[in-house]
Each structure stands twice: as C-alpha cells, then as structure tokens.
Amino acid sequence: MNPRSRANRAATSGPVEPAGKIDNPAAMVLASFSASAGTDGSTTQRAYLALRRLIVVGEIEAGEKLKIDGLRERLGMGASPIREALSLLTSDNLVERIDQRGFRAAPVSQKNFEEILHLRCTLEDMALRQSIARMTEGHEEELVLVHHRMLRRAGGDPEAFEEAHKDFHMALLASCDAPILLKLCSQLYDLNIRYRYLAGRSLNYKTRNVADEHRDILQATIARDADLASARLLAHYRQTGAFLAGLFEETRLSVPD
C-alpha cells in the first residue's frame, strides 16, 4: 500500500476533488493554503505548493530565472512535475513563461501592487456581501474558530500566522456561493501577501492595531451588517496598502517590468 494514502486535498489552482464529493467550494479554497508544505499528494502538487511558498515568501526573488534543472535538484524530483507546477503558477500570476526561454518569477512593481489592491477591494467587497447574505450558522461558527486560531498564532512563527491569517480572510468570504470569485480572491491574496513579505515582516505591521481591525470586521460580519463589514475590510486593506506603497517610495523595490 501507499503511505500517502488518500489524504489529498485541493489547491487554489491545483487538483480538484471529483465531482459530487465536495459541494462546498469554500472548503476547497480554504484547504489550499493550510496544506502548505505537506508531504502528501501527487508530486506535482508538492512541487506546486513548494514553489508557490518559495515565491510568495521571497526565497525566490522577483524576476529570478527559474531553471528547471536547478529546481529539479532543489526539490528532488523529475522535470515533468516541476514544469507542470510552473504552468499552474503561471496562471496564478506568480510566474511568467517566456516563450521558449523557460520561466521566471513574476516581477514586482508599484503599478502591479496597486492593481492587485484595487482588484482585491472590488472583488472582496462583492464576495463579502454575498457571503454575509448567505451565511449559515455553521459558517459563522467556522469563522469564529478560524479567527481564534489566528489569534493564538500571533507572535509565533510568522509563516504559521500568515497561513491562519489567510484562512481567516477566506473564511469571511466562504459563504458566498461563487467558486470562481473565491478562487480569484485566493489568488489575489497570495499576490498581495507576497508584497508584504517583500517589505519585510520585520516591519511587523502589528504595530498597528491589526488585531482590533480583525475583531471589528469579524463582529460586523457576524452581525450581518454588510455595509459596515465591507467598509472595515476595505479600510483594513487600504491601510496596509498605503503602508506598503510608502515603502516603495523609499526603498525602490521596483523591478523593471
């Protein structure tokens, strides 16, 4: 038998459950980030998750050339799964394919960051309102749970916290019955968090009262106050956005596009 039996779960753009098994697309998206560096799943999936992490966290720099042979050695697998993972990441806008010259990590720029922020505000506003409108008691309880987990991990391992942080934000949207929208939000979240890692977690944005903001968003959502919740959520994003935008001015993180 196989040690990595059938504990596989779906990823953002990666493998998807067979039809009918999962009727709750939110669970699909939520599971994506949580299963970060697991040893389970197909080789392609491991490559996908590992590479995504490397790029999002910044261990692979923006614009860096992604040599297949190098990655083959680094991840200990054949070339095929890596090629496939890179294809997947291409569609997540984390990797660019250059016609017959391989792949490279997507470049970063202030313009790119601002587009992501803008799209995120628009789409998450839509998703949050739909989510609140359809929120069941079960989803509400799940949301509280995920929020609590995030609190517990504050101050601990930054990567574990970021994972919980994403879970929280996706859980806010999870009740909306719109798989494509959720997937887009998930992708945009990853694109955004990449910039936060880029700015350095050292400048821990917890100096601001982010925890309070999260609490307030959660409260408004549970109260089913869509206008208030959305306003708070967008303010939350835009504040972090303005903070990061300021860093661009100083440190010239920009890479030629």
Next chain:
Amino acid sequence: MNPRSRANRAATSGPVEPAGKIDNPAAMVLASFSASAGTDGSTTQRAYLALRRLIVVGEIEAGEKLKIDGLRERLGMGASPIREALSLLTSDNLVERIDQRGFRAAPVSQKNFEEILHLRCTLEDMALRQSIARMTEGHEEELVLVHHRMLRRAGGDPEAFEEAHKDFHMALLASCDAPILLKLCSQLYDLNIRYRYLAGRSLNYKTRNVADEHRDILQATIARDADLASARLLAHYRQTGAFLAGLFEETRLSVPD
C-alpha cells in the same frame, strides 16, 4: 534555420513575451484569440489553443473526460505538451483536474453561467471606465478598425465572426493599464462565449439588433462618456444573458456540478 522563426505571440494564460519587448499589455491579450489555430509557436501553445477552441466551441462536451492518449492521437503530439496545455486550461476554468484521475472539460450549469455574467459585468465595468479615462487617439483608431472588421464578418463564418467579436470587446477595454484585469476579462469572455455556442449559434442572436448595440457602445466610448458606455455595455451583456438563461429553463442544459 527554422521555418517558424520568431513570429510567436502571447496567449491569455500561455507564453508571454520577454521582458521589455512589450510594454502594452493590451496587445498581448488582444493577440491571444486572433492567433487561433495558427501553426506557429511551441507545441504546447498549439495544444493550448486547439484544446481551448475545442472546448469553447463545444466539439468537446461539458463534463467530458479528457483522455490524454486520445488527445495525443487527435492532435498528433506527445503527452507532455497536452498535459501542460490542460494545466493551463485548468486555470482558465475551462478544464478541471480530478485528483489522480486525469482531466475533464469543465461542467456547465445555470449557476456557473450566472456567476460568470455577474463577474463579467463588474470587471468589465471597471475596465471600461479606466480604459475610457486613459484612451489615446491611437487606441481610439484601433477600436474603430476592429469594429469595422467585425461588421465585415457578420453573416460569414461564425467562428471568424466570434473571433472579431471578442477582439472588439477586448479593444474597448484595451486602454486601461491593468494587465491582470484584462486577462480576467479575456478569460471570462471565453467562459461566456462557451455558453453561447452551447445554446447553438443557430438561434442566431442577431435577430436582436446586436449590431446597433455595438455601434452605440462604440459611439459612447469614443465620446468618452463612461457612464453611458458602461450602461450600454452592461445592458448588452445582460440581455444576452437573460436570453441564454431562458434557454436553460427549456432545454435543461444543466449538468450535475
């Protein structure tokens, strides 16, 4: 030397030009559909375009299992390019990957259709407004040109018309300086057009005065009247949407999701 020298162009989610060569992301997206069944480009790109066409047009049915060996024979190439093309299409939401059981064409449903329509209205509204705000004389001329080409192809080969139709709608948005947004609009367009093919071009939706609607949208856009142009564009989509939604009721096109 090589017969297919360097005439390659970028596709929606496919290969992308080397850095610096193209600073106009709109051209990138526009070129995507036009180079439909070309013989140029890498094998992977040909597989991507060919498969996308087969699914969008409906020659491959919704929910149909996509056996790699079968496609290998049908397209006359190895398994690797096909796998990679399927991965790309997965992220376009045209193909689903089933954990360790291969791929299948994405299922269709009324819910799915409505989500696409809703997302399209939101995103194209945003894109059109940005596009009008930034529209240059060059873009305006290109837009008129593309519109004219579409008119010429009305009544001719349906596929050629649909290609020109997409070019027109993308040209409306092309001036907005937002690559990710454009890419999303392009993808959603493909998802939508698939439903139109599904409903059958026979029920030619030209019984309605679609040509007039296009003319009016074009006119408002050139007049830089964003509110009017957007209102007309969305009405255009929603009318077609309502028309297709009606068909769902009758013909039960739905496939279990």
Next chain:
DNA sequence: CGTACGATAAATATCGATTTTATGTTGCGC
C-alpha cells in the same frame, strides 16, 4: 577599435517508456 558573424555551450521543450494509481471484474466466503 567596434561590430557582426560563427561556433560552442547551456537550457528548454519534447518524446518514449516505466512506475504508480484507479477501476471493473471475477471468485470466494459468509
């Protein structure tokens, strides 16, 4: 001395074969 051409070297893209995984069937036990 600068530029353009050509040869060499590296890396990618593709193919064919092997291994692993799922599925349908048949036989055995209850």
Next chain:
DNA sequence: GCGCAACATAAAATCGATATTTATCGTACG
C-alpha cells in the same frame, strides 16, 4: 444470494533521454 476481497486491465503520473533552441564567447572583418 449477497457482500467483500483479490486480481486484471487501463489510464495517468513520473522519469530519463534526445533534439531543438537560445545565449554566450571568441574571432575575424570592416
């Protein structure tokens, strides 16, 4: 007669190797 388990078949996932392409370096020519 029904349910469960082992087997056979088929498909997909992965690997290793080959061929094509691109980039780099050196050289010769203007």
